[in-house]
Amino acid sequence: MPRRADALIPLSWDHHATLMVVRTILRTLDGDARFGQPCPDRMREMVNHLWEEKLQGHFDDEESVFGTAARATRDDTLIDMAARLAQEHAAIAAAVLRLERASPDELAARLETVANLLDQHVRWEERTFFPALERSLPESTLQDLGIQLVGRRTKQGRGSTREGLAVRGELFPGS
Numbered sequence: 781m782p783r784r785a786d787a788l789i790p791l792s793w794d795h796h797a798t799l800m801v802v803r804t805i806l807r808t809l810d811g812d813a814r815f816g817q818p819c820p821d822r823m824r825e826m827v828n829h830l831w832e833e834k835l836q837g838h839f840d841d842e843e844s845v846f847g848t849a850a851r852a853t854r855d856d857t858l859i860d861m862a863a864r865l866a867q868e869h870a871a872i873a874a875a876v877l878r879l880e881r882a883s884p885d886e887l888a889a890r891l892e893t894v895a896n897l898l899d900q901h902v903r904w905e906e907r908t909f910f911p912a913l914e915r916s917l918p919e920s921t922l923q924d925l926g927i928q929l930v931g932r933r934t935k936q937g938r939g940s941t942r943e944g945l946a947v948r949g950e951l952f953p954g955s
């Protein structure tokens with residue numbers, strides 16, 4: 781697991797949880813016996829649960845806090861990344877909606893589409909967007925953004941004590 785700025789740790793935790801779901805879907809569809817018989821209906825509900833409980837708020841957090849900060853830098857690369865962030869979030873939201881409305885025949889293909897979009901998007905954020913924020917934003921700005929992130933989540937009933945400790949640098953002191 782790469783060293784991540786404290787401010788971004790709650791989002792990275794969401795990413796790891798998301799990738800576990802993505803891997804489960806892709807391996808199940810691929811016929812990996814360790815994941816049991818494919819049951820597309822159950823996997824759709826798992827995606828709906830992930831979307832409602834985690835991803836919707838996560839996307840809002842990223843765009844409102846870190847997308848806004850990226851645009852405010854007036855750095856063209858970061859501004860382009862903020863635009864890509866919002867476009868990919870919209871594409872994933874649309875794919876989740878299409879999955880929800882899929883007929884039994886369409887279900888497996890739409891599950892695979894959502895899983896692949898999530899996989900590529902999360903990897904882009906972890907490998908490209910987050911490192912760009914870490915390189916470009918001053919440490920104090922990143923810290924403020926982390927506090928803002930946890931503040932939003934707490935206000936909306938999505939926060940956790942552990943996330944608060946993480947963004948304040950108290951969970952992994954000196955790391």
Ligand SMILES: [Fe+2]
Pocket residue numbers: 791795838842902905
């Ligand atoms: Fe994300």
